[in-house]
Amino acid sequence: MFVLMPALLALAGLASAAPSRIVFEAETAAATEAPLVVVSADQVPPGSVFVEGASGGRYLEIPEKAGNPPALDKGWARFTFDLAAGGDYILWARVWWEGECSNSFTVQIDEMAPFLFGENATYKTWTWVKYPVARMMRPIKLAAGRHVLVFRNREDGVRLDQIVLSREPRFVPVGVEPATTRGDAP
Ligand SMILES: [Ca+2]
Structure with a gap:
């Protein structure tokens, strides 16, 4: 008994040591497809403007008027990452929306059903948006290990700076x- 207790305490310590969240820059995506592009001060899409205040001075953007589904079914960023612990996760993204017709992505994790991300009403400033938006909604259940996250074009005029799980x-x-961490785990 006296021998077991320290061992149990050590195990409990190990479990709680697993990070409860990961943070990565959107611009470290494993792969992207135009018209979604990586933007920096010296690399701004034609007709667009650089937005200050992004972490690392870089972000992903689908430029306004670049097109969105169903007329244009292109433009995505794919991220790969590892989770040290499984559980119910909240997906946060630091975004900059142009306006009410430019405030969402379609997001898919692994083989789960895609979901609508965004549609909130904070425009023309960097802001954190989450999914699920309410606690009574079904959480994102993720196991420990490797995952694939995809942000797809749903509307143009959107920017994506950082992602948190x-x-x-x-x-x-x-x-x-x-x-x-990074969004391009090998
Ligand atoms: Ca960034």
Whole structure:
């Protein structure tokens, strides 16, 4: 008994040491398809303007008027990452929406059904948006290990700076979050 206790405590310590969230820059995507492009101050899409305040000075963008489905069924960013622990996750993204016709992506994780991400009404500023938006909604259940996350073109005029996957229900990202990993795990 006296021998077991420290061992159990050590195990509990190991379990809680698994990070409860990961953070990565959108521009570290494993792959992208135009018209979704990586933007920096010296690499701005024609007809667009550089938006200050992005983490790392870079972000992904589908330029306004670049086109959106169903007329144009192109434009995505694919991310690959590893989770140290399984659980119910909240997907957060730091985004900059042009307006009410430019405020969403279609998101898919692994082989799960795609879902609508965004459609909130904060425009022309960097802001954190999450899914699921309410606690009573079905959570994103993810196992430990490798996952694939895809942000697809649903509307143009959208920018994507950082992505967080968190299993802390009370955690809310503020401003720029320190990146803990990349979106292109090999
Ligand atoms: Ca960024």
